[in-house]
Each structure stands twice: as structure tokens, then as C-alpha cells.
Amino acid sequence: MRLEQEQQSRFGFAESVRCGKSQRFEQPPASESPSPSPSPEVTLKVGAAPVPHAEILEFIKPALKAQGVNLEVVILDDEGQLNPALKDGQIDANYFQHVPYLDSVKGEKGYDFVVGAKVHVEPIGFYSNKHKSKDELPDGAKIGIPNNPSNEYRALVLLQQQGLIKLKDGLTTYEATPKDIVDNPKKLTFVEADSATLPRALPDLDGAIINTNLVLEAKIDPKTALFREDANSPYANIITIRKGDENREEIKKLNAALTTPEVKKFIEDKYGVAVVPAF
Known part of the structure; x- marks a missing residue:
């Protein structure tokens, strides 16, 4: 009888192991994988x-x-x-x-x-404290333009688009100076200056071509430009x-x-x- 009980006990235990019921050898449930930490900023x-x-x-x-x-x-x-x-x-x-x-x-x-x-x-635009239109510019008017190569070319091209000067042909490198002007009907004179100084120099000039960021910094209304580039710049x-x-x-x-x-x-x-x- 004892042998039978022991056999039943052993067989029962083995069955419970096969069925995954044994608490004695059961592995603890795997914990959930921690969510990945966010990437550092x-x-x-x-x-x-x-x-x-x-x-x-x-x-x-x-x-x-x-x-x-x-x-x-x-x-x-x-x-x-x-x-x-x-x-x-x-x-x-x-x-x-x-x-x-x-x-x-x-x-x-x-x-x-x-x-x-x-x-x-x-x-970029042309600003003046003295004149209300480009037609008011007198002969020999003193015009301020930026002195760095690309913006100087840009300023001269804008003046050319307005019919105030003509540059020589073949300028393809975004560089030009007043020496490249071949026609200047009003005999405009040019003051080449650091771009940042041009807003402050306006009282001493007939006008100046000024980058818009400098106009905004100087609290000048950009709508007061006598003329400016178009959006196809x-x-x-x-x-x-x-x-x-x-x-x-x-x-x-x-x-x-x-x-x-x-x-x-x-x-x-x-x-x-x-x-x-x-x-």
C-alpha cells in the first residue's frame, strides 16, 4: 500500500511537471522589457x-x-x-x-x-532722407553702397535696373565696383562703406542702398524705400x-x-x- 502511494505520488508529481503545474521548479514570469529610454537631447x-x-x-x-x-x-x-x-x-x-x-x-x-x-x-532697397523719388536725385548725387563684393554688385545692378547707371557687359561673377560703370547720366558719386554703417550715414548722403536686415535693425520702415529688388532675387x-x-x-x-x-x-x-x- 505504501509502495502504491509512493508510486502515485511520484507519478502525480511527474505529471504535474509535464503539465507545467509544479510550483517548485516553475521559473518566475519574465518581467516586461523596460521601455527604451528617450534619446538624449x-x-x-x-x-x-x-x-x-x-x-x-x-x-x-x-x-x-x-x-x-x-x-x-x-x-x-x-x-x-x-x-x-x-x-x-x-x-x-x-x-x-x-x-x-x-x-x-x-x-x-x-x-x-x-x-x-x-x-x-x-x-535690398534704396533709402533717402532727402528725396521722395529717384527722379529727384540731383546731378552729382552722393550714393552709399555696400563695400563687400557681392552686395556691391547687387547694389549696382539695382541702380542699373532703375536706369540710373549702366554696367559693362560680361560681369558674371557677382562682383563689380563703380569702375565697371560705363554710363552714368547723372554723374552719381559713390561712397563705398561697410553695410552696417549705411543707415547711420543717410543724413550725409542723397541716398543709400541698404540690406533689409540692417533697415529693420535701424528701425527704418522698409516701405519707405524709393525702389527695391523684386522677389526674383x-x-x-x-x-x-x-x-x-x-x-x-x-x-x-x-x-x-x-x-x-x-x-x-x-x-x-x-x-x-x-x-x-x-x-
């Missing part, structure tokens, strides 16, 4: 001109934050240092220049940069990055965030004729 430093570039970057900060990118906007006192800062790795990208300007300096300075998003055009302001960085995920997110319908509306609502979306 990446900081992206972008150098920019104050207006409108930095303001547009500030607008997209929340959208990038939601994608894990902490956008840090860097404004330097001298915009001319934004390309050296990019070259030296102090910033990850910059946003202040157009392609003709970049082309005019990168060969000279050895910049190995590539172009990211094309964001906006700032149509080749001078779209761009995101500039070091070659090889264009495939970084945070750079791709920056380019995408700057070319959304929301950014287009922000630019149109905030700046009107002064800044035109380029996408």
Missing part, C-alpha cells in the same frame, strides 16, 4: 544675424525642442565672424548670408562649406554648414523646420515686404 548652435534671422530661429525653437533638438542661437557683434566661427567649430551652422556672398569669400578664406535650406530673401539667405555635416539628423531637422508653412506665414505676417520666403 542634442544641442545645436546656430550663429545668426539679429534680424530677421535670429527671430526666425527663435520661432522654430519649440518645434525643434519637440524633436529632441535644443536650438541655441548665437549672435556675434561682428557678423563677419560667423563664417570663421563655423570653420573653427564654435557653431554648428550659420544663417546670415546668401550664396553669392558665400561664393565670394569661401575661395579666398578656404571655407569648405555647403548650403542647407534656402529660407528667405531680403530685397538670387540672393536667398541660407543655412550654411561644414561639408560632411549635412547628414547629421539635427541639421536635417533644422532645415526642415525652417521651410514649413508655419514659418512662411510667420515671415509674411511679421515682415511684410521687407522679407520674402524663398521656399
Whole structure:
């Protein structure tokens, strides 16, 4: 009888093992795999001109934050240092220049940069404290123009489009100076100056061609321009990055965030004729 009980006991135990009923040898239930921790936030430093570039970057900060990118906007006192800062790795990208300007300096300075998003055009305009129309400009009028190569060419082309001067044929490198003028009916004289000084110089000039970002910074109403570029300008302001960085995920997110319908509306609502979306 005892043997039978022992056999039953052994067989019962074996059956329970086969059926997975034994509590003695049962493995504890596997715990659920922990959910993967979120990717760490990446900081992206972008150098920019104050207006409108930095303001547009500030607008997209929340959208990038939601994608894990902490956008840090860097404004330097001298915009001319934004390309050296990019070259030296102090910033990850910059946003202040157009392609003709970049082309005019990168060969000279050895910049190995590539172009990211094309964001906006700032149509340059002719401003005057003394005259209400271009027809009022007297003979010998003193005209201020930017002294950096690409913007100087741009200013002279605008004057040519208005019939005030004529440049020699064959200028294809976005570079020209007053020496390239072949016809100047009003005998205009030109003051070549750093772009940033032109708004302050207006009282001493008959007029000046000024970049729109500088007009906005100087609190000049861009609608007061006597004439300006149209929206078909080749001078779209761009995101500039070091070659090889264009495939970084945070750079791709920056380019995408700057070319959304929301950014287009922000630019149109905030700046009107002064800044035109380029996408």
C-alpha cells in the first residue's frame, strides 16, 4: 500500500511537471522589457544675424525642442565672424548670408562649406532722407553702397535696373565696383562703406542702398524705400554648414523646420515686404 502511494505520488508529481503545474521548479514570469529610454537631447548652435534671422530661429525653437533638438542661437557683434566661427567649430551652422556672398569669400578664406535650406530673401532697397523719388536725385548725387563684393554688385545692378547707371557687359561673377560703370547720366558719386554703417550715414548722403536686415535693425520702415529688388532675387539667405555635416539628423531637422508653412506665414505676417520666403 505504501509502495502504491509512493508510486502515485511520484507519478502525480511527474505529471504535474509535464503539465507545467509544479510550483517548485516553475521559473518566475519574465518581467516586461523596460521601455527604451528617450534619446538624449542634442544641442545645436546656430550663429545668426539679429534680424530677421535670429527671430526666425527663435520661432522654430519649440518645434525643434519637440524633436529632441535644443536650438541655441548665437549672435556675434561682428557678423563677419560667423563664417570663421563655423570653420573653427564654435557653431554648428550659420544663417546670415546668401550664396553669392558665400561664393565670394569661401575661395579666398578656404571655407569648405555647403548650403542647407534656402529660407528667405531680403530685397535690398534704396533709402533717402532727402528725396521722395529717384527722379529727384540731383546731378552729382552722393550714393552709399555696400563695400563687400557681392552686395556691391547687387547694389549696382539695382541702380542699373532703375536706369540710373549702366554696367559693362560680361560681369558674371557677382562682383563689380563703380569702375565697371560705363554710363552714368547723372554723374552719381559713390561712397563705398561697410553695410552696417549705411543707415547711420543717410543724413550725409542723397541716398543709400541698404540690406533689409540692417533697415529693420535701424528701425527704418522698409516701405519707405524709393525702389527695391523684386522677389526674383538670387540672393536667398541660407543655412550654411561644414561639408560632411549635412547628414547629421539635427541639421536635417533644422532645415526642415525652417521651410514649413508655419514659418512662411510667420515671415509674411511679421515682415511684410521687407522679407520674402524663398521656399
